[in-house]
Amino acid sequence: MKLITAIVKPFKIDEVRDALKGMGVEGMTITEVQGFGRQRGQTEVYRGAEYTVNFVPKARVEVLVADGEAERIVDAIVEAARTGKIGDGKIWVTDVDGVVRIRTGEKGADAL
Amino acid sequence: MKLITAIVKPFKIDEVRDALKGMGVEGMTITEVQGFGRQRGQTEVYRGAEYTVNFVPKARVEVLVADGEAERIVDAIVEAARTGKIGDGKIWVTDVDGVVRIRTGEKGADAL
Amino acid sequence: MKLITAIVKPFKIDEVRDALKGMGVEGMTITEVQGFGRQRGQTEVYRGAEYTVNFVPKARVEVLVADGEAERIVDAIVEAARTGKIGDGKIWVTDVDGVVRIRTGEKGADAL
Amino acid sequence: MPDIDSGNTAWVLISAALVLFMVPGLAFFYAGMVRSKNVLGMLMQNFFSLGLVSVLWVLLGFTLAFGKDLGGGLLGALDFIGLSKLAEVPGFTDDLALTIPPMAFVAFQMMFAVITPALITGAIADRMKFGAWVVFLGVWSIVVYAPVAHWVFSPGGWLFQRGALDFAGGTVVHINAGIAALALILVLGRRKGWPAEAMPPHSLPLTLLGTGILWFGWFDFNAGSALGANGIAGQALLNTHVAAAMAMCSWLVVERMKDGKATTLGGASGAVAGLVAITPCAGFVNTIGALAIGAVAGAVCFLAILLKYKLRYDDSLDVVAVHLVGGIIGSILLGLFADHSINGATGDGILLGGNAELLVNQFIAVGATLAFSGILSFVLAKAIDLTMGLRVTEDDEAQGLDTTQHAETAYSFGDVRSLGRVA
């Protein structure tokens, strides 16, 4: 079992979700996060003082998938989330020992 | 060292926390997240237009535990978080290389 | 590739960020979370009734780093985030199979 | 009959507007205190009173309250039904009123009828079916509010005749709503998790906004009840403010002694307690009297809150402690502080050398309101509970009133939360 974590631009969430749905991925979990990276935060003005916001709002997507599927799903997310502009984000994959569905207690692939 | 991540219904947080406390787990970290899965988001009405919210509010629980304890703690969370209704959520376990307590610099199990 | 996750006090974020920048770490992702641990939540008053808040606001920092660098970066975060008071938080490191930069599709260390 | 006085008319009209504005004010005062999943439920219970009760008042309420007395001072006749033939018998409370157009009086009184049942919503927070509230609201405004208004405000009312005094609604508005709230929650029951689980206000700024609007509107709620722009109105306005200010101070002092902190909610609650207590007295007492009444109200209402934890009734936002207790404090203290030199319509209270007659009448008025409103409200609540049911399901209570009763969410700040597809 693999856990795919993707940091994407918030307004791309819907496209990512549709892409995953298209590949039969039944679920995902989204967190609103603040990102720091090459993309600079926007500049705001407060009564004559300009300042740069340090962080950029991003969405963090977590998807549990079967080992075999990880690669193509990562590719699908890259596809859906790309704008080509700086700040598109990262995707990383980690190994998962096991998964349980709380409702049924099912384990492993059946839990997804 | 293992990291247990659980996606549960927000109003179950208190019960989960009590269950873990009961097992001597000293700490946990909660994140408010949006879930997407079999459970449909609720339907809302906006001036004559009905729409379905894509995501369901969930709580994401992270608990670091010693290797040996992972299983019984997962079971405890399943116990505490279950309502039997769709949308109860998932739990997954990942392996952790190491843990540090910032305050003291203690490492490993002592850091918990 | 390693993923460092740190739970720190929110007002320490800026210092952590500066520390990482100082070490040439180009990016990080922050999540606002609620922590539960030895540190008690504050006591509030509501019309004659006192109550303790169960959770303490914390910031969750995620940083992807090359395998070799993990240790010194963990030490740097410990340095920057420490106040010496209870509730300073934890840091843990997990192994990452791979990373992709969405914008370019670059993989591995180049993606950071 | 005297001519219309443009100054008095301007005063009563603007006063009607300010009392109207108190309804949203009350809605925010309460809505800020509930959890974020019940905000709209609370707002809607209040706003809808503006809709339903206003219409009922035109059709039936006004004439029941201010129509020619049917006998015994118990109820008004139907002669003003649909606000017809108003020119004839305004049914105002004194000659002064004859210097303003009837419709100004109707509108001003209508706002009292609207806000009184709205006060009840604070007690029933987070657990009542919207449909059940609509029924309770409509029936209560006709069956409970209109008669009590007739008793006290109409020249033909039996309490008015007796000489019981209520400048702007200590009995009619606050005691009436307060005891009804208590009766209703006895049937409705407690919120799930109360009192063990903390249910902190989701937005104190919203509650303070409501406080500001209420304070502002209360100036005219009380001073407008003079039905003219004159010295009594001036004294009433000053007394209203001074009592609120003093009550804020005394609430905060007691709170700080007990809990170690002076809270913003405490400051707001104290002010409202003072405004409630001064309501029956505003145009009858002098400034020092107003200070004293405020000081008592702030301290006593704070302590009255602790009762609910002892007796285990879930008066969620403390309608009983603030409106019922505050209303009684004001109505009774009037018997001590009434000042003939301020307003010729009253004799002196006991502390100013007057006799006990007024005090006795005040007790009678308080008792009659408690009994009548308490019993009828309880019966009404029971009846609704047995027929359509008062309370939402456990699941709906857990999920909150906003989505379950109104299919809406109060706030959508995040980028993700608000994503959705139109059906």
Place this chain on the structure above:
Amino acid sequence: MPDIDSGNTAWVLISAALVLFMVPGLAFFYAGMVRSKNVLGMLMQNFFSLGLVSVLWVLLGFTLAFGKDLGGGLLGALDFIGLSKLAEVPGFTDDLALTIPPMAFVAFQMMFAVITPALITGAIADRMKFGAWVVFLGVWSIVVYAPVAHWVFSPGGWLFQRGALDFAGGTVVHINAGIAALALILVLGRRKGWPAEAMPPHSLPLTLLGTGILWFGWFDFNAGSALGANGIAGQALLNTHVAAAMAMCSWLVVERMKDGKATTLGGASGAVAGLVAITPCAGFVNTIGALAIGAVAGAVCFLAILLKYKLRYDDSLDVVAVHLVGGIIGSILLGLFADHSINGATGDGILLGGNAELLVNQFIAVGATLAFSGILSFVLAKAIDLTMGLRVTEDDEAQGLDTTQHAETAYSFGDVRSLGRVA
């Protein structure tokens, strides 16, 4: 000429203040409904009308609207330019006005000029350049608003002369703004993602706050138009409230039948629809008439919203359905419900046994406003679009107006979000 009457003056002055307060009210009503990235954009479009239009009104607008008629009742002369020589010819709408100081009338009317274009902002939410709005706002208030105000409100105006009635702005304010909004969005186009993507209100409490302020201010928007504190003002105030209350009820009933829930936004929208519809009628109809007009407005305006989904125009916050349709309902129904016994300035409407003359005049007034405002607004929008461009870039629309147009963020609740370094 009669002396200044202090009561009438107090009434008109406080009415000017309440109408001023409606502008923030409207801003919050709208801002609560947009997504959290466009809140400031909406607020600013409204608040800036207070700045720009007020200045233009002093310099030019007032005299174009209320100056001596240039002939044909089409426009006022420049004799009051810069508000000079006002003492001479107040140019008020009737003798009564002569009992208030000219500047009180000027201020009261100024607020109408300010809020009318602000109504348009609800239709253009989330996508118009601030700079383009500033130009549209300024030009429109002079080229479209001032003439229509002259036609209807000035004794010299051709519709006034014809005997078309508009107590407080059904044609001048609501139809005028409503049709202009429609014209503007036809040029501006739809929001990206509309209608498939749900765009739920980011803060319904903010919208209900706006509703409360609007309702409060509307009392004086309408009753203040009596220009005195008298019986007509009293009736107008009562009618205003009653129509809003009834419209809230009827909107909610229809909504509940169609969508299964009574929403808080529905309650608020219904009340506003009623307030719009009663505006032209407030001082001309009796209480029952007001109830009827409210009942019609609540139901019809709700159904009118569905049009935009059919015809695919993105009237984002339903300015057309509420203000255009509501304004037409009121202006036309006045021909049926006008009551001579309420106000000598009108004959009886058809339902009260009057002839059709008034109804005909109302149709003419509605038609003339639709044509004039619709065409000029469309041309103006086109002109701006072709020169400086009306619409923000796709990226800016995705990121939101707040950061892209004003370099600000509406809310910073979190500890992390607000971290930043001063340049």
Place this chain on the structure above:
Amino acid sequence: MPDIDSGNTAWVLISAALVLFMVPGLAFFYAGMVRSKNVLGMLMQNFFSLGLVSVLWVLLGFTLAFGKDLGGGLLGALDFIGLSKLAEVPGFTDDLALTIPPMAFVAFQMMFAVITPALITGAIADRMKFGAWVVFLGVWSIVVYAPVAHWVFSPGGWLFQRGALDFAGGTVVHINAGIAALALILVLGRRKGWPAEAMPPHSLPLTLLGTGILWFGWFDFNAGSALGANGIAGQALLNTHVAAAMAMCSWLVVERMKDGKATTLGGASGAVAGLVAITPCAGFVNTIGALAIGAVAGAVCFLAILLKYKLRYDDSLDVVAVHLVGGIIGSILLGLFADHSINGATGDGILLGGNAELLVNQFIAVGATLAFSGILSFVLAKAIDLTMGLRVTEDDEAQGLDTTQHAETAYSFGDVRSLGRVA
């Protein structure tokens, strides 16, 4: 002595209500600008002024300000202590006042005493102990405010006698509070992290709500100071609005030139700057004068903000730049723009062909207020700092005033955050 005039009375009473409403308005204007951990601290500092200062005003403040002059025009005697024997000597500012009930005047003036120290809170945001503020507030309102009010507003005051003019509080309210704010922050010191760290407003909609309420209330703050509903009140109201509108425009123009964007906070700040500057002039200048004063205030107050970055004093929410500078602008420009034809109580200003006498008197009034209030406020701040301490601990500042001073949290939106157990 003339009879009570109901129109004038209605006007002054409603004006008192609107000025009261400005206090919550100010609280929200400021609270929106602080970070979310300090919202309640700011709200409470303002709301508590309604409590404490009102009570002190009744007991002592009014008589010190408006009692018979003790000699030299420096202070009022204690004859009205506790508001006793008011009928006798109203101590009003002119005969006109004799047409309203004394208590109306007392209430109206009380609101000025309440809001003036509240203005100071904007400068001390996020770092002052609540207890220390309470002491400063109470002492300042008696020791600083009351005397200055006597000098300028009381017929016996030395500046009044000299012929210095202040229609509604340019010196008494704005310069007085502005210089006191500067003195207090010099003792209090800067917020930790300022100016390097950005501290953006946590809720601009809250700030705009405050702006709307302030603008609304300011109409009566200024026009109510005519103490009657008459031509001067009408002109004052119009001037107030026009100056605010013009100042909004000029602030935004300068801001856009300097920073490239017109911000909503800029629009709001500009309007407030204009309202401040017109305050001393409202009933003394003509409409064009008001436009000019607004134009100057908007631009100059914006530029004045930059001073604090140069001089490194942390006037957190720009009380100095807006109230001190704005108040001086208005008080001095009155010497240029005063118009005898608008108000017989003044001669013409220099630009209208008058002599320099008024201008000189204005300089004296400004200078006297700066010196008296500046010195006493500094001494008072020092005294409190040396005894109980002015400032919260570093940890408390980091955690925020809400939890540390009031044991409350402003907002609890999430499901998790609000979880807690009752002790």
